Each structure stands twice: as structure tokens, then as C-alpha cells.
Amino acid sequence: MFTHRLVFPASVLRGRGAIKHLGAMCGRLGQRAMLVGGKRAIASVEAKVADQLEQQMVSYLGSEIFNGVCCQEEINRLADVFRTQGVEVIIATGGGKALDTAKAAGVACNIPVVTLPGIAGTCSAVTSLAFRYHQNGEFRNMMPLSSGPAAVVIDADLLATSPLQWLSAGIGDTLAKWYEYRAISDLSQLTGLAGVARTHSELCYTLIRHFAAGACFAVQDGKANNALEQVLDAIFLYAGLTSVMSNGAHTGASHALYEGFTACPKTRHIPHGLLVGYGNLCLLALENRSDDELLAALALARASAIPTQLAHIATGLTEQDLAVIIDRSLTTPDMANMPMDITFEDVRSAVERVEGLGAKIN
Template sequence: MFTHRLVFPASVLRGRGAIKHLGAMCGRLGQRALLVGGERGIASVEEQVAEQLDQQMVSYLGHDMLTGQCCEEEIKRLADRLKLQGVEVVVATGGGRALDTAKAAGVLCNIPVVTLPSVAGTCSAVTPLAFRYHSNGQFRDMYPLAYGPAAVVIDADLLATSPLHWLSAGLGDTLAKWYEYRAISDLGQLTGLSGVARTNSELCFTLIKHYAADACEAVRKGQANLALEQVLDAIFLYAGLTSIMSNGAHTGAAHALYDGFTACEKTRHIAHGLLVGFGNLCLLALENRSDEELLVALELARASAIPVHLNEISPDLSDADLSLIIDQSLRAPDMANMPTEITHRQMREAIARVQTLSLVKT
């Protein structure tokens, strides 16, 4: 009998000012803490992290600035530093690649990791997964970890001050939970965990549909509101639970197209969720959904500041670039989850249809 292994974060703190509980959380896990993340992430939280650790008499060992890629080399480099410095608890901040690098290194060293996302770009903060890349930024695989974060701290006040495109990335990635799970799941077989995962994914869609525009406005103003909190719950909690309960097997053509984008030098630097968000629209076209439904999805994407045309992703993509992206997407493991085989022509036509409809004034 197949055993489905569920790995949840040990503790989740969410809401405005949640960072004020970080020190107490770390103090229960270890007495020597290292802050890990990207340059912007570290700059946005280091003062508060150091203050929180000091209040709990936890030794702050400084920070380790990551290169920006969650690749095997960077994971090993960080793991070596954790061992060398005798780190007992890792505070990981930044976006998905930084958090995934820290989680993977923590598992290698058997050191607890507390995730403190400084951007809401993915559900990485709560999942026992690492999206690994090659050192050049091209997608490699989705790597399951033995355990998830020891604690997750989701502070709406902190996340309200991040650049808007990161929230938009989170919205795009979270919308994919619904669009993709709906496309690949068998409605007649939604029992147990698969049914719960699908319900969670639909809740993600509903919250974004109602609150995305106001949440984006909160980030533009740099001040948290109820809408932002609702959207953050969708991005981190409900989307994260969908990933956990499906063991990562909830992706389809939208993520496959993202994989393809990472094969192209002109697009691989674009945030994961922005590319997935565009991929969502192409997925709907691949499913032959009506123009009316696609126009509604385009309107939601615009309200979420998600790109709806290739020119918004990269204005100088050549036909050869697009062929490379499509060919790579068709080879991606995510594409194999689709209920029918997708051809190069179908994907190209889907992209063209989305772009044509994106120019329609509603």
C-alpha cells in the first residue's frame, strides 16, 4: 500500500508584527543563530532580527549572503559554513530561492531553519521542497526535503514594504494552484487528500479574486491592510498546504512553461511567479476555454500586476527564443502531468491566443 508522507512546518506565526516573536521562537531552537538570505532580504530585516535575538540572549553570528541561485554548489557552501561556525539555528529570509537554499542546507546539517520571508513570491517558506537550479539559473528539479521549516514567521507589515512585482509573483504562483490542479485532477477521484488539496487550491483562487487589487494597493502604499493579510494567507498557508498534501504533484503546463523560460537567457532572471502567472493564461488556452473565460482571467492577472503579453516579460524575444522556451517546456516533468500530450504547435498557438486576447479592451 502506498504511504503518502506529509511534512508540515512545526510552527507558523502570521499577521502584522509577527517578527516580534522571532527571538522567542529561535531561543527554543538553539543559542547560536545565523541570518541567511539575499542582499535585499538581509538589509530589510537584519536590524530587527539582531534585536530579537539579543532580547532572548541568543548569540547572533552575523549573516551569510547568498548568490541568488538555489543550486547544489550554493547549498553545499552554506552547509559547510553552518558546520564550521557551529550554527544551531538558521534564520532564512528573502524569496523562494534563498529560503530553499537555507532549508536544503539546514537538512544536510540537521539544523532547524526559521523562515522569515521578506517577499511573498512563492509558498517556499512553509514547504519541505527545494526548487533547485543549475548554477546558470536554468531549472533543474523540485527536490523533496526530509523535513520542513522548524518555524515560519509571516509578517504582513514587513511584506507590505517589498517591491510590488514580488507580491505579483506570489499571486501568479498561487493562482496556478487552482488553474493547474483543476486541469490535471480527475473530478471523479477527488477523495481524501486530493480533495482537500483541490479545495485549498480553489480557496486560493477565491481569495485572490476578491482581494488581489486591494492587496497590490497596500504594497504600493507600503502599509498592510486586511486584503494583504488575506492574500498572504493564500500565498503561504493555503497554497503551501496544497503543495504539501499533493507532495508537489500539483503542477502542469504553467510551471512547465516556466521551466522553459529558464532555458532562455533573456527570461530566466524573471521572478518564478510572474512567469508562472503568464503560463496560467496559456494553460487556459491549451484547455480550449472560451474567450469569455480567458478575458476574465486576463482581467484578474492585470489586477494582480501579472504580465499578460510576452513583451511585458522580455521585449526582444526572437522566434528562435520562443521555440527554445516551448521545446524546453514540453520536456519538463510538469508537462507530463497534463491529461493529454501537448505539442509544440499547441503551445505556440496558446501563447498567440493569449497575446491576441490581451489586446482586447473590456
């Protein structure tokens, strides 16, 4: 009999000022803490992290800068640093790639990880998965981890000060939970867990449809509001629970196209969620959704600063570039999750339809 293993984060703190509880969280896990993340992410939180640790008499071992790619070589490097420094608690900050790398290195060393997302680009902060890449940035695989974060600290005040493109990326990635899960799930075969995952994914869509505009305004203003908190819950909690409930088997053509984009040097640097967000639109076209439904999805994407045309992603994309992207997407496990066979011509036609309809709303 198949055993479905669910790995939840041990504790989640969310809301404005949540970072004020970081020290107490870490103090229960160990006495020697290290901060890991990108240079900008570390700079934005290090003083608060150090103060929190000092209040709880937890030794702060300093910070370690993440190299920007969640590859096996970087996972191994960080694991060696943690072992050498005698780290007992890892505090991971930044975006999904930094958090995924720290989570994977923590699992390798059996050291608890506290995630403190510095941007709201994905649900990585709460999941027991790592999106792993090759050193050049091309997608490699989605790697399951044996344990999830020991604690998650989602501070709306902190996230309100991040650049808007990262919230837009998080919205794009979170909308995929609904668009993809709806596309690949069979309503007549839903088990309890699948039903919960589908319900969470639809809640993600509903919250974003109602609150995305207000959340984007909050980030532009640099001050958290209720709309931002609702969207952060969708990005981290409900999208994360969809991932947990489905063990990662909730993806389809949107993520397949993202993986295709990472095969092209012109587009692999674009944030994950922005590429997934464009992939969502192509997914709807692949499903032969009506023009009205596609136009509504395009309008929501546009209002959330998600690319609605290839030119918004990168300039100078050629037919050869697009062929590389599509060919790579067709070989991914995510595309194999789709309930029908997808061909190169299907994807090319979907892109053309999105391009044409997208031009009408710009």
C-alpha cells in the same frame, strides 16, 4: 502499499508584527543563530532579528549572503558555513530561492530553519520542497526535503514594504495552484487528501479574486491592510498546504512553461511567479477554455500586474527564443502531468491566442 508522507512546518506565525515573536521561536530551537538571505533582504531585517535574538539571549553569529541561485553548489557552500560556525538555528529571509537554499542546507546539516520571508513571491516559506537550478539559473528539478521549516514567521508589516512585483509574482504562482490542480485532477478519482488540496487551491483563487486589488494598494502604500493579509494567507498558507497535501504533484503546463522560460537567457531572470502567471493564461488556452473565461483571467492578471503578453516579460524575444522555451517546457515532468498529450503546435497556438486576447485588454 504506497505511503504518502506529509511534511508540515512545525509552527507558523502570521499577521502584523509577527517578527516580534522571532526571538522566542529561535530560543526554543538553539542558542547560536545565523541569518541567511540576499543582501537587500538582510539589510531590511537584520537590526530587528539581532534585537529579537538579544532579548532571548541567543547568540547572533552574523549574516551570510546568498549568491542568488538555489543550486547544489550553493547548498553545499552554505552547509559548510553552518557546520564551521557551529550554527544551531538558521534564520532564512528573502525570496523563494534564498529560502529553498537555506532549507536544503539546513536539512543537509540537520539544523532547524526558521523562515522569515522578505517578499511574498512563492509559498516556499512553508514547504518541504526546494526548486533547484543549475548555476546559470536554468531550472534543474524540484527536490523534496526530509523535513520542513521548524518555524515560519509571516509578518504582514514587513511584506507590505516589499516591491509590488514580488506580490504580483506571489499572486501568479498562487493562482497556478487552482488553474493547474483543476486541470490535472480527476474529480471522479479524488481521495480525501486530493480533495483537501483541491479545496485549498480553489480557496487561493477565491481570496485573490476578491482581495488582490486591495493587497496591491497596500504594498503601493507601504502599509498592511486586511486585503493584504488575506492574500498573504493564500500565498503562504493555502498554496503551501496544497503543495504539502499533493507532495508537489500539483503542477502542470503553467510551471512547465516557467521551466521553459529559464532555458532562455532573456527571460530566466524574471521572477518565478510572473512567468508562472503568464503560463496560467497559456494553460487555460491549452484547455480550450472559452474566450470569456480567458478574458476574465487576463483581466485578473492585468489588475495584479502579472504579464499578459510576451512583451511584458522581455523585449526582443524571437521565434527562435520562443521555440527554445516551448521545447524545454515539453520535456518537463510538469507538462507530463497534463491529462492530454501536448505538442509544440498546441503550445504555440495557446501563446498566440493569449497574445491576441491580451491585446484587447491593454
